[in-house]
Amino acid sequence: MSVSFLLLSVLVSIIVSCIFLPKILSSLGESIGYYLRRTSRTRRELLLARVASEQRSYSSENIETRSAEDDDWEEIEGYAAGTAANGGKADQDWKGIVGFFHPFCNAGGGGERVLWAAIRATQKRWPDAVCVVYTGDHDVDKAAILKRVKDRFNIQLHPPTIHFLYLSTRHYVLSSTWPHFTLLGQSLGSLILAYDAFMLLVPDIFIDTMGYAFALALSHFFFPSVPTGAYVHYPTISTDMLESLSAGGQGVNAGAGEGWKGVVKRQYWHLFAKLYCIVGSTIDVVMTNSSWTQAHIQSLWGPSRKRRTPNADADIDVVFPPVAVEELESAIEISDTSGSRRGPYLLYIAQFRPEKNHQLILEAFADLLASNNGFPSFPNESPKLVLVGSVRDSDDATRVYNLRLLAHELKIKESVEFVCDATWPQVLGWLRRASVGVNGMWNEHFGIGVVEYQAAGLISVVNDSGGPKLDIVVDIDGEPTGFHASTVSEYSKAFAKSLSFSPAETFAIRTRARKSALRFTDRGFAEKWIKHMERLVNLQIEKASET
Known part of the structure; x- marks a missing residue:
């Protein structure tokens, strides 16, 4: 059998495979x-x-609630109508x-x-x-x-x-x-x-x-x-x-x-x-x-x-x-006097996963405490870092344990609080009391927690990458709504600056932050x-x- 015939056979086999293999698969x-x-x-x-x-047995006591919810959704339904194929309305x-x-x-x-x-x-x-x-x-x-x-x-x-x-x-x-x-x-x-x-x-x-x-x-x-x-x-x-x-x-x-x-x-x-x-x-x-x-x-x-x-x-x-921008807007007041009800608390809402880089934030917070003697706006309180997040499994639980050990080694244990598997009222409470919102993940895809910070009027300090940088913590009316950071030193300095604003400056940046958050509503x-x-x-x- 000649070499040319073998090559021709192989070529034919390849062509047949390319034609019929997809159909067979x-x-x-x-x-x-x-x-x-x-x-x-x-x-x-x-x-x-x-x-x-x-559906038949669903208790009648919920009918009133459902009717009220339906009223809120009329506007959405009207907006979506007419977007189906050929300009028609999707089958309701x-x-x-x-x-x-x-x-x-x-x-x-x-x-x-x-x-x-x-x-x-x-x-x-x-x-x-x-x-x-x-x-x-x-x-x-x-x-x-x-x-x-x-x-x-x-x-x-x-x-x-x-x-x-x-x-x-x-x-x-x-x-x-x-x-x-x-x-x-x-x-x-x-x-x-x-x-x-x-x-x-x-x-x-x-x-x-x-x-x-x-x-x-x-x-x-x-x-x-x-x-x-x-x-x-x-x-x-x-x-x-x-x-x-x-x-x-x-x-x-x-x-x-x-x-x-x-x-x-x-x-x-x-x-x-x-x-x-x-x-x-x-x-x-x-x-x-x-x-x-x-x-x-x-x-x-x-x-x-x-x-x-x-x-x-x-x-x-x-x-x-x-x-939950609308809910946060109604639940948390931002005024020239509301800042007095907040403490020098830094809040980080994030699942306890490795990529969230809690270690970086703990180290930056330790640097903040070591390099600052206090903040005039909070004369009677020391800064506190609050880590709020869900614990999915034993790996997450181990991670929280190791973070607690790190806080102890950094000598900031008494100034760090872990809130695991928090309910929404607990999260709302901390958003109402904190002054600074923190994000530590490199290339965070979006950052829902960061938007919650802005809607609640917190000053955000986020990683200089990903969604928090490109979409969320951006200038509003030509003025900043927060800070970007990458290193321990940059985070520490941003924390210090956020806690050092005058009441008037703080009120202005909180107002801009809330205005920024209105781009990310449930509706x-x-x-x-x-x-x-x-x-x-x-x-x-x-x-x-x-x-």
Whole structure:
């Protein structure tokens, strides 16, 4: 057999594979999808029957409350009408099932606030739709989760049309499960977790609100007729992360690209980034939480999405997270006399995770106490650092313990208070009493806590990067609303300056901060969320009519 014939055979094989392999894979995926639909059909019927039963038995004592809430939403509903395909109105009577993929829904952080606000907006616009949350929080039931949503975020959901399906494979997305090749491992783990979710129930619309883009790609592979949506808080990988591998980089992987192991890590990350780009091209609707995230997602997903849909890049829209701005505005007074009710307290609201960099803030606070003898505006009190955050698991609990040890070693133990798993009234109390709001995370994707600081009238000192820098702590009317910092010294000096303003200067900056926060209201989020949900609903209606 001649070499030319062998080469020709190989070439023909490659061409045949390129033509038929995608079709074979597509058929395989849809066959698995058909099996999953059949497997979960009974559970779907039982779920809808349960929803109908709960709707009928829902206590009449809540009718008055719901009517009052409905009045508040008329304006939002009117705004969203007419944004559907062909200028029409999305089907108000749509009764499908929206699946929200959020395995850590009970964590109590800013990402969870987005989830619950999104579900509330969906419930208000499509009251007959069913919202299903896929979660791994086996230790809590529906009543406990909804109670925490009310206590932590002051968000009231309609219980009959929200249900929880419990995943048994959440450990596959934990970083501890993948000590090596963590990014790839967690992404593969999300595929296992998504398959677990589809075994329980196949929704009509599938939305990820945690950053598991691979789960959405799997949904597209199994169920082409199920529209997918992503609310991206933070890209799984970004150009900033790749740059951080170099010496002098920032973040938890700073300098990890040095040496032969670093070279391997760098190549692995570049390959993963290419895979991430392909995955992003399969998603129907993409929302990002900030300008910083949008720029990275457009850079990563934009080229692949354009090859699929010419205008896809323009569809990657910024939907700022919802913040309780209106409530804070009504609950906390800002006046030329209200400052006297505040103390020299520095407040840091953040989950106790490594990237939040509590250590930097503790060190900066220790430097503040060591380099300042007091502040004239607070003659009878010493500065105090208050760390407020949720503790998700044993790793977080260990982290809090280590932070307490660090405070002891820095000799500031008596001036630091830890408030774990705070309720909304507790958070509100500290926002009312504190003077300075702190953010320590490098490249924080957005920073809901920072907006809460501004709405409450605190002077913000945030990391000189990401969303807090680009979107939130910006000049208003040509004047600052807070400070940016990167190092221990810069934070310490910004803390000192924030506590050293005269009453008139403090009142002026607090007023500007609140004006800045008005850009990030619950209503603003709901309007944009409904607009994008309408696209998904109409896609579902169109695809359902084709099958």
